[in-house]
Amino acid sequence: MKITKEILQETQQRIKPFVHRTPIMSSQLINEIAGVEIYFKCENFQKMGAFKxxxxxxxxxxxxxxxxxxxxxxxxxxxxxxxxxxxxxxxxxxxxxxxxxxxxxxxxxxxxxxxxxxxxxxxxxxxxxxxxxxxxxxxxxxxLHPYNDYQVIEGQGTAAMELIEEHDDLDAIFTPVGGGGLLAGTAMAAHHFSPKTKVIAGEPMGADDAWQSLQKGEIVPQTNPQTIADGLLTSLGDKTFPIIKEHVEEIIRVEEKEIIAAMRLIWERMKLIVEPSSAVALAALLKEKKKYKGQKIGIILSGGNVELSKLPF
Amino acid sequence: MKITKEILQETQQRIKPFVHRTPIMSSQLINEIAGVEIYFKCENFQKMGAFKxxxxxxxxxxxxxxxxxxxxxxxxxxxxxxxxxxxxxxxxxxxxxxxxxxxxxxxxxxxxxxxxxxxxxxxxxxxxxxxxxxxxxxxxxxxLHPYNDYQVIEGQGTAAMELIEEHDDLDAIFTPVGGGGLLAGTAMAAHHFSPKTKVIAGEPMGADDAWQSLQKGEIVPQTNPQTIADGLLTSLGDKTFPIIKEHVEEIIRVEEKEIIAAMRLIWERMKLIVEPSSAVALAALLKEKKKYKGQKIGIILSGGNVELSKLPF
Missing domain, CATH: 3.40.50.1100 (Rossmann fold)
Known part of the structure; x- marks a missing residue:
């Protein structure tokens, strides 16, 4: 195992002075809609507006x-x-x-x-x-590669570490998946610090290379992705894919209209600006909400960088 | 004095189980732009999305x-x-x-x-x-009157009480002013719990009845208000005006474009959804930023209820 518990702990200490420990927020109304108890890790409040x-x-x-x-x-x-x-x-x-x-x-x-x-x-x-x-x-x-790099993956994993520190009994953590840096980091964090917590990803139907890669057992490159979730257009890499293959429970694909509806819910009900990619994780949970009924779920809101003049509402 | 320190303390205890203690947030970038150290009290995260x-x-x-x-x-x-x-x-x-x-x-x-x-x-x-x-x-x-009611004013004052509990050395607190419930409540909270803290309001130029009322020394009713800040269309009342007259330092009027620019700054840089009325307080501070240079300022972000299909961006 390349990414050990100790490496993640060192990573957290190393970056601590230079990143925000972002807040975790909840919405009673979204919990009611989902039938699930959700804790949102707000990386939209991270420096420069995203977990990256x-x-x-x-x-x-x-x-x-x-x-x-x-x-x-x-x-x-x-x-x-x-x-x-x-x-x-x-x-x-x-x-x-x-x-x-x-x-x-x-x-x-x-x-x-x-x-x-x-x-x-x-x-x-x-x-x-x-x-x-x-x-x-x-x-x-x-x-420096944006995601296919162990040090980058380890850094992204610290968001889930903070979430687990405050909620050590999560049934699952949902993230979006693009190149897989956040997903792989989250999977390793859960593996080491909360092994009972499943890690699940949401992916746009129009850019479903990660889902296809899991089906096929090898990396299927992303070609001609079509989605509003502009942070999720990239392919998995040879460092992110094996971790995802081994440690991720499931990838749930969502339609564009489900992404926009989930984004709207977060904006209107939580008063949080999140980018479409962030909403993909909630959209995935809402799509499979029956399966997670009554459970305690973490969601990583990956970022909040949107162009206000190009909103889908 | 109708609204005593004890009444405000009782009010805070009374409503505590039924309202959120909202977070206080900051933005390094907005501090740099303003040349001021700003603490935003996020009533957009209050239940139903506003201090009301x-x-x-x-x-x-x-x-x-x-x-x-x-x-x-x-x-x-x-x-x-x-x-x-x-x-x-x-x-x-x-x-x-x-x-x-x-x-x-x-x-x-x-x-x-x-x-x-x-x-x-x-x-x-x-x-x-x-x-x-x-x-x-x-x-x-x-x-129940939306603002011209002592119990309502007292309730609104608890937002500033929470802000003062965490920051007891604010030079000033800025709020928007419409009917004056939030402004009067904030003024009484500062008067009793942080007497050195000035209370200042922002008001849209196109709905400047409060500013006119202070100039004239009597209530000037609001007629035909024209502003994007749809929470600030009302006139002061006979309970809010005397408090504002006695305890508010200044009302700063702002143009529509200043309101929209301040709103955009909060959305883009803080990733917070606030309604135009909330942005009026920041717009007022930015307009007079030279006067408050280097000071420590609280701003009450009054609410986050906006129609996403009708944004000014």
């Missing part, structure tokens, strides 16, 4: 002195770009972020706002990788 | 046994309607709410959802009052 801050911080804090001088680099148009920029800034090191030229201006601005160096490329995966390689070769920056 | 629950609960809990049998009545198309319905339901008594027929369906549904009896009338103030009188005469229900 945990993994980015953990990876950056383990760079050597020499590596720190060269800085870090990644390609991302999502929350990991902002997380890496902010986590690097807090450690006084440089972050290079390759972003497709068609990424929303607001996201580029956010990365720059956190002090990141944005390098634009044409919007193809090939161009992203080539541009990233160029940057790494030119600057010596250390490439 | 406090005042309604306090008034209902002081009904006599006989009065309880007849129930309570009010006319409102806003948060007090929902607050009265829910507070009454929790005490097992009946609530009659007169609402204009053109009130949003979602608000009527919310009142009914909390078990309230909705009586529709044509949308004029006269019809509202006549219909309410009919209901009161027919049922014997006790009329």
């Amino acid at each position: 801050m945990r993994g980015a911080t953990n990876a950056i804090l383990q760079l050597s002195e020499t590596e720190r001088e060269f800085g870090v680099a990644t390609h991302s148009s999502g929350n990991f770009a902002q997380a890496l920029a902010l986590a690097a800034k807090l450690q006084g090191i440089k972050a290079y972020v390759v972003m497709p030229s068609n990424a929303p201006e607001i996201k580029k601005t956010a990365v720059k706002g956190y002090g990141g160096d944005v390098i634009e490329c044409i919007p193809t995966l090939e161009a992203r990788e080539t541009t990233l390689n160029d940057i790494v070769n030119k600057t010596g920056a250390i490439f | 629950m406090r005042g309604a609960t306090n008034a209902i809990l002081q009904l006599s046994e006989t009065e309880r049998e007849f129930g309570v009545a009010t006319h409102s198309s806003g948060n007090f309607a929902q607050a009265l319905a829910l507070a009454a339901k929790l005490q097992g008594i009946k609530a009659y709410v007169v609402m204009p027929s053109n009130a949003p369906e979602i608000k009527k549904t919310a009142v009914k959802g909390y078990g309230g009896d909705v009586i529709e009338c044509i949308p004029t103030l006269e019809a509202r009052e006549t219909t309410l009188n009919d209901i009161v005469n027919k049922t014997g229900a006790i009329f």
